[in-house]
Amino acid sequence: MNKVPLLSAVNLRKTFKVSSQGRSARILTALDAVSLHLSYGETLGIAGESGCGKSTLAKVMAGLLSPDAGSVLYKGTPLSQLEASDKTSFRRKTQMIFQDPFSSLNPRMRVGDSISEPFIIAGMPASNQRAELVRIMAAVGLPEDTAQRFPDEFSGGQRQRIGIARALAASPEILIADEPVSSLDISIQAQIINILMQMKIDFTLSMMIVSHNLLILRHICDRIIIMYLGAIVESGPAAELFNRCRHPYTDALIAAIPGLQGSTASKSELLRDDLPSALSIPAGCRFHPRCRHAVDLCRHEAPQMIEYASGHAAACHMSATLFG
Numbered sequence: 001m002n003k004v005p006l007l008s009a010v011n012l013r014k015t016f017k018v019s020s021q022g023r024s025a026r027i028l029t030a031l032d033a034v035s036l037h038l039s040y041g042e043t044l045g046i047a048g049e050s051g052c053g054k055s056t057l058a059k060v061m062a063g064l065l066s067p068d069a070g071s072v073l074y075k076g077t078p079l080s081q082l083e084a085s086d087k088t089s090f091r092r093k094t095q096m097i098f099q100d101p102f103s104s105l106n107p108r109m110r111v112g113d114s115i116s117e118p119f120i121i122a123g124m125p126a127s128n129q130r131a132e133l134v135r136i137m138a139a140v141g142l143p144e145d146t147a148q149r150f151p152d153e154f155s156g157g158q159r160q161r162i163g164i165a166r167a168l169a170a171s172p173e174i175l176i177a178d179e180p181v182s183s184l185d186i187s188i189q190a191q192i193i194n195i196l197m198q199m200k201i202d203f204t205l206s207m208m209i210v211s212h213n214l215l216i217l218r219h220i221c222d223r224i225i226i227m228y229l230g231a232i233v234e235s236g237p238a239a240e241l242f243n244r245c246r247h248p249y250t251d252a253l254i255a256a257i258p259g260l261q262g263s264t265a266s267k268s269e270l271l272r273d274d275l276p277s278a279l280s281i282p283a284g285c286r287f288h289p290r291c292r293h294a295v296d297l298c299r300h301e302a303p304q305m306i307e308y309a310s311g312h313a314a315a316c317h318m319s320a321t322l323f324g
């Protein structure tokens, strides 16, 4: 077993300068001291409300955005210290799947050419290219004769299949999917999730999946990370996080899932107000203005991540009192 994780992050910080008319630029903190790892063969879920920093994290982990501080490590080496050839290899081996695959496809390129591009660039002999295209299209359930068509001739679900096929054509070892099904009809979502899970087995992938949908993450992930306002507040094995969460924010997200056994309250009853702006993150525990369990300490002191069970950690002063 590999002791060094395939991909990890240490103390990531990412800010954006935002300026509105007539005001001087302000600093928005999208990621704050984020550390995590993705093990070989693992499926890791990232959840949290809109604006919590999930997409920023996904892009930083994929090397598409540089952090202000902290490092992403590929097999133990910071991306910034990789040799040029290893950097190229990392870029090829780490592929992203986006919510809207249409935006990453060239509308004037036939989908067969789009899907083939990564292995052609990687130098695959021309004699093997057609067979590889057919193999990948079959794997994602795209009929071979659709290779001649253009992206705008496909449905949303089919476009996502094309996006996955294009990612697979680079022979990746890591797939980072940012809300891969949230723009699709419910009936299509399960098909795409099943394809991703089958791909993971057939192509021996490790995956990071960002989703608002905790039920999907529970179904497909080994571990789940819960983010709140740019920070990780809880992480743990998927089943355990659901059965015995350790943070009031996770508790509220789970309790508010419609139709889940035992869910009795709406999200608005469990979470006071809306997510505060990332321009002014609350002092102390960043969740305290919305937390029903906040005590004085929470307003002054930021809780550290504490491991309560193997691989299951949470950042809450009251975790032991609230959750045993």
Ligand SMILES: Nc1ncnc2c1ncn2[C@@H]1O[C@H](COP(=O)(O)OP(=O)(O)OP(=O)(O)O)[C@@H](O)[C@H]1O
Binding pocket: 016, 017, 018, 028, 029, 030, 048, 049, 050, 051, 052, 053, 054, 055, 056, 057, 278
């Ligand atoms: N390029 C940017 N410039 C300025 N602010 C940004 C930029 N990208 C993200 N942000 C801000 O960073 C914070 C985190 O954004 P991010 O897109 O990572 O959140 P998210 O969890 O993916 O949200 P969603 O679920 O809506 O996709 C938000 O406050 C967002 O407005």
Ligand code: SF4
Binding pocket: 247, 248, 249, 285, 286, 287, 288, 289, 291, 292, 293, 294, 295, 298, 303, 315, 316, 317, 318, 319
């Ligand atoms: S530290 Fe306090 S405010 Fe933060 S989640 Fe725990 S109880 Fe709530």
Ligand SMILES: [Mg+2]
Binding pocket: 054, 055, 056, 178
């Ligand atoms: Mg996002």
